[in-house]
Amino acid sequence: MRIEVVRKVLARNQQAAADNRRRFDELGVCCVNLLGGPGCGKTTLLEAVLPRLSPLRVAVVEGDLETTRDAERIAALGVPAVQVLTEGGCHLTAAAVAEALARLELAAVDLVIIENVGNPICPANYDLGEHARVAVLSVAEGDDKPAKYPLLFRGAGLVVLTKCDLLPHVSFDVTRVEAAVRRIAPDARLARVSALEGQGLDGVEAFLRCQLCAAPGAGRALPS
Amino acid sequence: MRIEVVRKVLARNQQAAADNRRRFDELGVCCVNLLGGPGCGKTTLLEAVLPRLSPLRVAVVEGDLETTRDAERIAALGVPAVQVLTEGGCHLTAAAVAEALARLELAAVDLVIIENVGNPICPANYDLGEHARVAVLSVAEGDDKPAKYPLLFRGAGLVVLTKCDLLPHVSFDVTRVEAAVRRIAPDARLARVSALEGQGLDGVEAFLRCQLCAAPGAGRALPS
Numbered sequence: 001m002r003i004e005v006v007r008k009v010l011a012r013n014q015q016a017a018a019d020n021r022r023r024f025d026e027l028g029v030c031c032v033n034l035l036g037g038p039g040c041g042k043t044t045l046l047e048a049v050l051p052r053l054s055p056l057r058v059a060v061v062e063g064d065l066e067t068t069r070d071a072e073r074i075a076a077l078g079v080p081a082v083q084v085l086t087e088g089g090c091h092l093t094a095a096a097v098a099e100a101l102a103r104l105e106l107a108a109v110d111l112v113i114i115e116n117v118g119n120p121i122c123p124a125n126y127d128l129g130e131h132a133r134v135a136v137l138s139v140a141e142g143d144d145k146p147a148k149y150p151l152l153f154r155g156a157g158l159v160v161l162t163k164c165d166l167l168p169h170v171s172f173d174v175t176r177v178e179a180a181v182r183r184i185a186p187d188a189r190l191a192r193v194s195a196l197e198g199q200g201l202d203g204v205e206a207f208l209r210c211q212l213c214a215a216p217g218a219g220r221a222l223p224s
Numbered sequence: 225m226r227i228e229v230v231r232k233v234l235a236r237n238q239q240a241a242a243d244n245r246r247r248f249d250e251l252g253v254c255c256v257n258l259l260g261g262p263g264c265g266k267t268t269l270l271e272a273v274l275p276r277l278s279p280l281r282v283a284v285v286e287g288d289l290e291t292t293r294d295a296e297r298i299a300a301l302g303v304p305a306v307q308v309l310t311e312g313g314c315h316l317t318a319a320a321v322a323e324a325l326a327r328l329e330l331a332a333v334d335l336v337i338i339e340n341v342g343n344p345i346c347p348a349n350y351d352l353g354e355h356a357r358v359a360v361l362s363v364a365e366g367d368d369k370p371a372k373y374p375l376l377f378r379g380a381g382l383v384v385l386t387k388c389d390l391l392p393h394v395s396f397d398v399t400r401v402e403a404a405v406r407r408i409a410p411d412a413r414l415a416r417v418s419a420l421e422g423q424g425l426d427g428v429e430a431f432l433r434c435q436l437c438a439a440p441g442a443g444r445a446l447p448s
Contacts, residue, residue: 037261039261122314
């Protein structure tokens with residue numbers, strides 16, 4: 001019976017995700033789902049890349065179990081941010097995202113970035129209606145992670161290796177990780193980033209801008 | 225209906241956990257559940273502390289979604305290790321642990337350490353029959369994590385801050401984190417560890433030895 005219920009939960013999520021995606025497409029909004037483990041640097045990556053996206057109009061949906069800290073960090077940049085608290089839930093659902101979207105002036109937005117709950121496992125199973133996924137792995141987490149958490153990387157259009165400034169201090173074989181990622185997600189772009197030092201952000205910025213052009217509803221005039 | 229099923233799943237797990245705990249107690253075995261996010265350094269911590277526990281007889285149950293890498297690392301130390309692959313599951317269950325225990329010569333073991341799946345959320349909800357929990361947080365993950373993942377720390381008898389050799393290179397306020405942990409888990413012991421540099425392991429070793437003395441079934445003669 002449990003399997004049946006899980007199937008129903010996923011089917012209901014899939015329906016809500018399709019509704020979100022249709023809404024995005026009707027409004028010409030692109031949506032990117034940002035996934036990764038706890039403390040892998042998702043919010044810091046956003047803090048580094050969001051100022052580079054101007055004059056695009058970006059909004060952020062933040063998922064966390066507790067605290068509104070991440071949404072506050074994004075709002076401090078002048079970017080509209082909505083915090084979703086999952087009340088113990090280990091992932092965002094499409095329905096929770098739909099509620100968050102209702103609190104945004106979506107017609108005045110070009111790109112919605114959803115920062116998922118810090119968890120390398122469960123969020124990957126839930127389509128939120130996004131057009132693309134970005135998977136984040138900190139070099140401090142170790143280079144065995146693509147093999148251990150393949151689902152995190154499988155659907156990603158971009159895989160970002162964060163905290164590369166720590167590479168001299170940790171055991172992390174970048175070449176090995178990138179080869180492992182390529183086996184799991186052959187078409188994913190790769191970026192080596194140090195948000196602290198402002199390195200490697202060009203690739204992330206370019207990926208986000210590209211998604212925007214490729215989004216199905218992006219026929220509408222974009223700010224250039 | 226979903227809530228009802230979740231409740232049944234948790235109740236069934238609780239029953240299996242009680243069975244595990246009874247088995248441990250009958251045999252005078254102590255069991256510790258090691259929890260933390262992906263790449264926080266759980267296996268590396270074990271590699272550093274296990275050789276210090278001799279002549280205690282330790283066995284390790286490793287939980288992962290994929291790969292038997294962690295069990296191989298432990299077995300390389302000459303410590304019996306059983307790998308549980310969760311096939312996509314984001315946490316270990318007491319039933320999966322029971323199956324793993326059947327593959328160990330439990331009567332010849334003093335201490336079972338269960339290294340849970342790398343995930344700061346779901347594993348904390350599942351009692352495995354352990355006598356104590358150890359929560360692991362890497363300083364590379366950031367000092368906002370106790371506030372974000374309180375459940376990880378709430379039930380912990382020991383909280384280990386790992387990768388302290390990275391402190392000069394990351395933004396991590398140890399005092400702030402330790403104060404936050406004390407608010408969540410006032411009785412937890414704290415340890416600041418660098419497994420790489422062999423620092424801070426005394427506290428971890430002492431905690432594990434103490435649990436052994438305190439375990440209900442530990443009346444049996446222990447190797448001294």
